[in-house]
Amino acid sequence: MDLDRRTLALMLLSGLLGLAFLWLPLSVLYYLNRGLDVSDTGHYYASLYHFADIRMMSTQFPLVWKLIPHPDNILVNRLLVFVLLMGSSAALFILAAKAVLPAKMLSKVKVWLLACAGAGAGALFYYYWLPDPSYNSIGVILMALVLVATFALTGIEDQHSWSFRSAALLAGFTGLGLAATRPITALIMALIGAVLFFMLARLSWQRLAQLILFVVLGAVVFFVLVQIFIEPLPVTLERIHGGLQKREILGTNQLVAKGLSLLGKEATTVLHTAPWALLLASLGGAFAAPGVADRFAKAQWLRLGGVGLGAIGLIWMQIIFWQQSQSLVQVPLEKLTYYLVNLGLIAVFCSAIAGMLTANKDTRILYWRLAGVSTLLLLATLSLTIFGTGYWIRKAGIASVFVVLASVLMALQMARGTGYIWSLAMMSALILPLWATRTTMVNHPYRLETSLSAQTQKTSIRGGRSTLRLDPLTKVFFDRLSAAADEMGPVDQRPILIDLSGRLPMAQYHMQARPAFTPWILSAYKGSNAFLAHVIAQMSDEQLARAWILDAPAYKYHMDPAPIAERGHQLDRDYRTVTTAFAPYIKTDIVLLAPKSKGAE
Amino acid sequence: MVNSPPPAPILRVPFCQPDYGREERAAFEEAIAGGRLEGGGAQTRACETLMEHSTGAERVLITPSCTAALEMMALALELGPGDEVIVPAFTFVSTANAFALRGAVPVFADIDPLTMNLDVEAARAAITPKTRAIMLVHYAGVGCEMEAFVDLCARHNLVLLEDAAQAVGAHWNGKALGSFGAMGAFSFHHTKNITCGEGGALLVNDPALVKPAEFIRDKGTDRADFLRGQISKYEWRVLGSSYLLSELAAAVLLGQFRREESLNKARMRIWQAYDQRFGLINSLRTPHIPGAAHHNAHIYHIRFSNQKLRDDCAAFMRAHGVMAAPHYVPLHTTPAGRKYGRTSGELPHTIDAAQTLLRLPLYSAMSDDELALVIDTMEAFLHQNGLATS
Incomplete structure (x- = not known):
């Protein structure tokens, strides 16, 4: 293979970036047997392993988790979560890129980078909840799998193939699982999945009918397996009824309304974190994006100007973030939320502006797709944030996987022509805070008094x-x-x-x-x-x-x-x-x- | 022309230096954030729990000092005029003062010349019909002959007490010092392995003494039972005082406990470096560690053949910026010791230890350069005096 120096350098950089991402999941393994939270995690394990005795519970996640044969052992549980979270996240990153970006763009190096970034984003989620991500992870795994199935479906042309049917079955199966775990989130995800499918796939009535048939079949399989291996429907219904009563008596029903109101405030705060940096990065990035500057005179200068402005915007945002941190390895997690969501917003704005500016129809469609997918990924994040158990706790933990995906997709698209510098800047902007988060969480694990090293x-x-x-x-x-x-x-x-x-x-x-x-x-x-x-x-x-x-x-x-x-x-x-x-x-x-x-x- | 005094040497290696780090600061801030700084709170309970776990004591009560813990012992045993308690004469004043305060008589006995702990035979000889208890002091964190003392107390129906002020983390035959007797007292003073500036702990090993000790610490009331929800209101039950440590100090102590292993490990490295260099020099007597003892590297001491050499060495070290220190003035020779105590026989080993012992600087944060300076200075003194042959 004949490689020029630039390609070789890019391959090397991508490899190193991939390794930097991959370090995150690998170091989770090191801490897998350390620490135990006695509150939320206690709720999780008591729910799982005393499920038959429980008649009042507002989420039915054990119906999903108990379908996977595993012993009553915390370490095995954590390992299972780890494997499923990293695996589903890595698969999501690869399939999303395949569905959105042109096939010729996805070289082996980029697929490797996507897998590593996916595993890294999954690990970031794990880190937020160290030492045990417990039931929050089940929701995220299921959401990731619903999206995996959706992106896979959009790329399979032959609706009669087994891969199409399998993907549809997976969507139905995990969709109903998600409904048992987080009903409102499942509803939103169904809408997001449908929009994605209509946006990215070639449509025909026959294709749609096949899809619906096998999605329903997947849901039926889940239902039947639950009836056979776990419990009959009346018991589940009784528990759901008890759970609703529990929420009513405790007064936690207002959480959704409270969550929505908080979300409004948070959205304002996110936009106010670094508004000029956000604008600069989005505008600069758009002009640096491949195919955008070509329609203007002095395209080369315009592109370079875009690269410069975009990079300044990203660096500026980094500076604002690190200024709010105590040190390079001690980051406030709430601020990191805002930072990550800002990166997601850059992906959305940048691709939307690029879509508006570009003259080439195919390129325009590509950018509009990117903008649409990134927006939907942000919405997916919010659906779990609002309707999750803890709307006030470390929302970034829930946000991480999908927001990081939105940023990575845009970064990959940028990695063409002169946009590669901007692309690397965006990847670096992602990876540094991820690493800092890892250190922060190891030193201050969720609801533990001492660091994981002291366990x-x-x-x-x-x-x-x-x-x-x-x-x-x-x-x-x-x-x-x-x-x-x-x-x-x-x-x-x-x-x-x-x-x-x-x-x-x-x-x-x-x-x-x-x-x-x-x-x-x-x-x-x-x-x-x-x-x-x-x-x-x-x-x-x-x-x-x-x-x-x-x-x-x-x-x-x-x-x-x-x-x-x-x-x-x-x-x-x-x-x-x-x-x-x-x-x-x-x-x-x-x-x-x-x-x-x-x-x- | 007026002679100006020679310039004071710059102290380059202090005798001791507490090692406070991130854990202590975090616990301190947490205590402040908690908003309740009175004694007996979360930080105190956390320290007590850790000590109960590490020593196996029935109950540990954190106190403002080891002195307070010793006074609580005297109160809990209801000692008073007419009672005698045998104590080593080579110890800190609080060991005896606690009993004298109650009107009991501390009886000074001699020490073992090797370990500088109370000598079993000297203690046996000091027993009279008035004797109520024997108070052991584990000098330098090295355990006394525990089996012999447990047997002696059992034979004479005496209460065994332990002043384990220097012995946090030290063991005898695998059992924590301070956990052998009915009660044990620990110190977390500035100079100790684990410190919060001022602090102590009372280990209560006899279940029958747990309640009285709790009452005594809380002004003689049963407030602890009240806080546990066991009674609806608390009242004055026995003689007591306020022996609670502030939560601020307890927070620092908790941070230290969380680092206990590494702190003691660091001290042990220095202790061993000293012992490797000076342990085999014939003209010096260095710490003797019995086979059953697991010590905590609290003190490394060197004993010279006479007081003049010891004093010269201390002066030489100080002149070179190294702070080395002698230890106790024998209690039976002090004004209060003579007034409130009684001496059992001659105490030659006590006198000898007081005159010849010198402690070298030892703290966990000691750097390699500081360690090298202490060793080099000591070696220079030994060479100068022809003592460096092993």
């Missing part, structure tokens, strides 16, 4: 089902609960554990106690005490009499045990203290109480 003590979780390395304080907490769990009796006869702290669902999972019909009685909500009363009301006299209680009397969000007392069980009279332990997450002592009369039975 050194081997700790047995859930009667030895998992062994993780935790910080010494958390290890003591788990060890004390383990010792207490032994007093609860045989695993299959263990009583319900009522958590009055409302913050430690992991205790129930770890002790292999039964849940109180819900994986988490959340404290600190307006309706927390009312929800506790609702839960206690569901329990039979026998269940309540046997139940153990985890209390944290000095904790500010500790819930009132009045509903238990009203059923004739006084905490100070009828229970004995099995153990006390300092719970690092809520920074106070918890007391584990067992009924006096019959012990743990």
Whole structure:
């Protein structure tokens, strides 16, 4: 092969960029067995492995996850999430590029770069939730797979081929899975998938009919598998009903409205982060984009001017971002959200302006496609952000995969002609914050007191089902609960554990106690005490009499045990203290109480 | 012409230097952000939990100092006039003062010349019908002969207490020092391996003493039970005082505990470097570590053949910018020791240790250059005095 020096240099740079992206997922593996969050993650594992006992839950993600055979082991779970997240993300990047960009552009080097960037973006998401991305990852994996299927479908001409049918089946299967996990997000994704399909694919009624048929079939397969291997529909419906009641009582139904209102504010903030830099990068990028300057006189100068302005805009944006950071390796995650979304917006604006300016019809279509796809990817991001569990927590974690994809697509398109400099600038603008995020999150993992490096003590979780390395304080907490769990009796006869702290669902999972019909009685909500009363009301006299209680009397969000007392069980009279332990997450002592009369039975 | 005094040597290697880092700052800021800085809060409980885990103690209570922890021991045992407690004479004043405060009599006994810990036979000889307890001091973080003392106390029905001020992280036969007796006291003073400036801890190993100790720390009240939700209001139960450490100091302490392993490792590297160089010199006596002891590199000391050599060495080191320090004035020779205490027999080993021992600088953040300067200066002194032969 005859390679000139420029091509060789570009190949080398692309290879290095790919490796830089790939470092992110590889270093996730190093931390896979470190740290454990006792709140959200506890909710996740309690939901998964006590699913049959649960009757009140607002998301049915275990229906999806339990279809994948795997042991009740935290490390295996994390590995599974890791593989699926990186894999689906890498596949999405490659298929999206194939669907949007001209085929001749996708050399082997670029496919390699896409796979690495995809895995890196998946890892970025993982990093936001280190040490355990838990159920948030399931939503993102399913969304990525829906998009994988959609992009694949647009590129397959023969609607009777098995690849077309398989992709449609995958869309239906993962679509219904997403509906079980995040119903509103699934609805939005269905719309996004449809728009993408209509935008990118050659349409015929026959093709559409085949598509609908196999999408429905895919959904049916999911439904049937759930009925056979997990549970019948009435049970699911009962749990959904219970989940809706739970939201109603807790007062969390307003979250969607609150999320939408917050989104409006956030959108304004995003646009105000670096408006001039955003404008400059978008305009400059558009003039530097291949095929845009050609229609004007002095095209070469115009293109070079565009490259210069675009690069200045990107550098300016970087400066603003780093100025808001404490150091090069300590980034505020909220700011990173804005930064990433700004990069996504540059992709949208840049391709839209380029589409408006270019004279060539094919090129114009290409830019309009890019603008459309980037916009839809941003919308996909927002759909999970608004309707996710935590609209206020690290939205960038949810945003990362799709926003990064939008930027990478535009960067790749730019990597032609003189636009390659701009393209490399955009890739670098992506990768530096990603690396900084990695360091930040390793030092400040989600809901942990200490860095992942400080998670050194081997700790047995859930009667030895998992062994993780935790910080010494958390290890003591788990060890004390383990010792207490032994007093609860045989695993299959263990009583319900009522958590009055409302913050430690992991205790129930770890002790292999039964849940109180819900994986988490959340404290600190307006309706927390009312929800506790609702839960206690569901329990039979026998269940309540046997139940153990985890209390944290000095904790500010500790819930009132009045509903238990009203059923004739006084905490100070009828229970004995099995153990006390300092719970690092809520920074106070918890007391584990067992009924006096019959012990743990 | 007026003679001006010679210029003071520039201190290039201090005797000790606390090593505060990112963990401590983060914990400190977290404490401030938490908004509650009174004692007994989250930072304190976190420290206590870590110590309970590492020592196996029934309950650990973080206190404002080791002195406070020792005073709590005396209160918890309800010692008073007519009671005697055997203590080594080669120790810090607080070991004896805590009991004298209650009206009990500290009885000074001699030390083992090798370890400088209380000598078993000297302690046995000091026992009288009035003796209520034996207080061990684990000098330099090296454990006393624990089996012998446990046996001695059992035979004479005495309470075994441990002043483990210097012994955080040290063990005897795999068991943490401070966890053998009914109670143990630790120090987190400026000079210690783990420090928060001023701080201490009381290890309560006898379950029967947990409640009294909790009462004593909280002004003699059962407030701890109240905070745990075990009672609806708290009241005055026993004699006590305010022995709670501020959350600010506890936050720093928590940061130090999180780095305990690396801090002790760094100290051990220096201790071993000293021992490699000076351990085999015949004319010097260096630390003796019994086979059952796992020490924490708290002190590296050198003992000369006489006081003059020791004092000359200290002066020589100081003149070269290195701070080396002798240790205790024997308690039985002090005015208060004579007034409040009693001496059991002659204490030749105590006197000898007080006159001949010199401690070399030792801290975790000591650089290689500082270490080399200490060793080179010491070697120069030894050469000058013909002591450098091994």
